[in-house]
Amino acid sequence: KGKRAFVAGVADDGGFGFAIAKALAEAGASVCVGTWPPALGIFTTILRRGKLDESLVMSDGTKMEFERIYALDAEFDTFEDVPQEVRENKRYKEHGDISIQGVVDRMKADFGEQPVDIVVHSLANGPEVKNVLLETSRKGYLGAVGVSAYSMVSMVQRFSPIMRQGGSYLSLSYMASERVIPGYGGGMSSAKAALESDTRVLAFEAGRKYGHRVNCISAGPLASRAASAIGFIGQMIDYCKVNSPLPEALTSQEVGATAAFLSSPLASGITGTMIYVDKGFASMGKAL
Numbered sequence: 152k153g154k155r156a157f158v159a160g161v162a163d164d165g166g167f168g169f170a171i172a173k174a175l176a177e178a179g180a181s182v183c184v185g186t187w188p189p190a191l192g193i194f195t196t197i198l199r200r201g202k203l204d205e206s207l208v209m210s211d212g213t214k215m216e217f218e219r220i221y222a223l224d225a226e227f228d229t230f231e232d233v234p235q236e237v238r239e240n241k242r243y244k245e246h247g248d249i250s251i252q253g254v255v256d257r258m259k260a261d262f263g264e265q266p267v268d269i270v271v272h273s274l275a276n277g278p279e280v281k282n283v284l285l286e287t288s289r290k291g292y293l294g295a296v297g298v299s300a301y302s303m304v305s306m307v308q309r310f311s312p313i314m315r316q317g318g319s320y321l322s323l324s325y326m327a328s329e330r331v332i333p334g335y336g337g338g339m340s341s342a343k344a345a346l347e348s349d350t351r352v353l354a355f356e357a358g359r360k361y362g363h364r365v366n367c368i369s370a371g372p373l374a375s376r377a378a379s380a381i382g383f384i385g386q387m388i389d390y391c392k393v394n395s396p397l398p399e400a401l402t403s404q405e406v407g408a409t410a411a412f413l414s415s416p417l418a419s420g421i422t423g424t425m426i427y428v429d430k431g432f433a434s435m436g437k438a439l
């Protein structure tokens with residue numbers, strides 16, 4: 152009750168971030184989101200035009216409102232890190248400081264010294280995701296790891312001081328971190344492996360220093376915008392449907408519900424953990 156969440160990586164109603172934001176709102180939290188500047192214009196336009204109204208309806212019939220929509224580019228830790236040409240880009244310049252620290256400072260200015268209880272990292276980007284690892288450049292690999300994994304480290308560093316005692320962090324991973332998923336290239340598999348390992352180390356460090364928890368959901372495939380851009384998501388969904396203990400496609404709501412649980416005091420004993428929300432697929436050892 153009375154908790155505030157920040158969900159990074161929401162730009163439409165088709166991904167995990169939106170479903171997590173909604174599940175947190177259903178559980179009574181105020182929800183702020185962070186949106187990548189190149190996607191922010193379209194997101195606010197479709198919101199304004201009512202194109203998301205159906206998805207925003209909560210179980211009590213009211214419409215979910217985002218408390219704030221912050222511009223966030225998780226590639227940058229502070230405004231000093233943002234190159235001049237990015238600052239001047241037409242999708243960035245009106246938003247000022249779009250760095251991770253920029254969002255932290257804005258939340259402090261908007262709500263006070265310790266304005267947040269829950270932070271969710273639901274973003275990833277791999278510029279060379281369509282290249283197999285054997286053909287991934289150093290720049291592509293480090294780009295994927297920087298945006299998709301280091302950004303979580305940076306968020307835990309920077310949000311922890313403004314998070315109320317007993318706060319919760321959550322990120323989204325994928326089984327390609329631990330098993331070979333052909334097609335998930337560009338160092339994205341490496342980024343997810345880093346994200347999962349960092350979950351454990353950050354849980355220890357942020358637990359001891361602040362009393363915060365850090366967990367991770369390893370989700371099954373969902374045809375979000377990001378996943379559809381990779382190109383083989385339909386095939387992955389069909390494969391999982393055929394080969395999982397629960398043979399229906401995973402819904403984003405199922406991930407949202409688990410995220411709300413992990414972010415709540417019901418999960419006060421859970422930290423440093425990765426939970427599969429994948430219809431059981433990860434437990435299988437042989438395709439049907």
Ligand code: NAI
Nearest residue numbers: 162166167187224225274275276323325372373375377378
């Ligand atoms: P999505 O497209 O809804 O979310 C990804 C978001 O990341 C987008 O809103 C995009 O604008 C944002 N983003 C990209 N680069 C950014 C940057 N530099 N700064 C800030 N935001 C940035 O897609 P989805 O699939 O819901 O992704 C959410 C998380 O779930 C990601 O970590 C993804 O790897 C993970 N995941 C997705 C699976 C899937 O099959 N869709 C399976 C398992 C994990």
